[in-house]
């Protein structure tokens with residue numbers, strides 16, 4: 420099994436280019452083994468205060484650096500991440516638990532984002548528009564917002580951080596970043612990479628600590644002009660409420676209840692592969708994870724049989740062992756939540772076909788492992804078919820028609836990702852039009868978004884903004900409309916138009 424060392428026992432905040440220790444700290448636990456990996460600082464609001472002050476000062480100069488030069492730093496970040504990919508991936512597996520192959524995939528998302536956003540340094544396109552008056556020039560340009568706050572989750576601790584920080588930085592902002600307390604190592608490593616890449620001090624500031632203290636201080640700070648948050652629904656709604664009161668711009672991504680639709684004309688073996696990967700990869704702990712399968716009744720039994728046979732082959736264990744395909748659950752609270760949904764599902768009358776229990780023997784004893792779980796004969800209104808479980812639990816919902824499948828897919832409060840397996844080209848186009856989610860897949864599972872496309876969802880998944888893709892720039896920039904009148908006389912818009 421591969422091992423890398425972190426070379427420190429306690430992490431420090433990164434503020435104004437300095438590593439700043441705070442008194443209190445707590446353990447980061449490897450979910451695969453139950454062992455402590457490192458101590459993470461538990462900062463108070465004063466750390467946020469220092470970080471914002473540093474960011475505010477540094478941002479003024481950063482905004483004056485031409486964007487192609489700001490982008491040079493991101494290219495360097497990308498090169499260093501590429502060089503360090505294996506180290507970062509192993510550390511990611513140690514703090515988060517995801518299997519090493521997936522950890523490499525996540526680090527690759529960050530590398531891709533670095534080069535993609537570095538390219539934006541030479542684009543950051545605005546628009547020129549004809550003015551309604553003679554000898555008058557009109558354009559719209561993107562301007563940095565100032566100091567932005569980003570709050571990132573434990574399930575994609577490096578990828579999501581890059582989706583938010585890279586566009587913010589290339590656009591000329593300074594960042595105050597609160598990473599998840601469960602997974603601070605990726606933040607620590609990324610801050611070191613920024614430092615080595617030559618990012619001026621104060622442009623990225625990392626403050627570790629509990630969301631309620633650090634996050635609250637960020638949300639309520641007058642000098643933080645944008646909050647970009649990925650995480651739980653309850654927290655996101657609270658943040659939205661607080662930001663609303665202050666008229667602070669906020670971008671939210673808060674999960675999904677994503678479904679794979681399997682039609683009667685689907686390639687069933689391909690559908691099984693798609694479900695397996697998107698439901699049980701990352702132990703179901705993705706916002707995009709498949710947790711419902713909407714299946715046409717004609718192929719229900721065949722799908723069940725083949726899915727069960729494939730599930731039996733899934734190897735579960737420490738993600739640093741290359742042969743394991745499913746890793747642990749992040750912590751005991753995550754496990755408890757999953758267990759409670761198993762009881763809910765049984766009480767609601769869904770039929771448990773596989774799994775449904777914590778694995779507590781063998782090498783898995785000390786970690787947090789949950790058996791891949793399949794419910795069948797679920798109905799669309801059951802809680803297991805409506806609420807986000809964030810674990811390796813999938814519920815099969817039989818339907819009688821294509822129209823019903825679409826309706827069931829859309830009948831949840833979330834709207835992140837959806838997928839359809841079908842051989843019918845007309846259904847492909849109808850589905851991509853009618854599936855009410857921000858991401859739609861055809862003949863592929865619900866996970867696997869690429870960084871140069873917008874990531875986010877409809878309805879309760881968010882508030883209309885998108886992470887990654889060029890669209891992420893909309894979160895971190897303000898549009899400025901500029902009019903230059905070179906006629907030499909006062910020309911009144913709307914009035915002096917001939």
Ligand code: UN1
Nearest residue numbers: 575705706707866867868
């Ligand atoms: C998440 O779970 O919040 O599309 C991010 C995917 C990954 C990102 C998931 N590229 O599944």
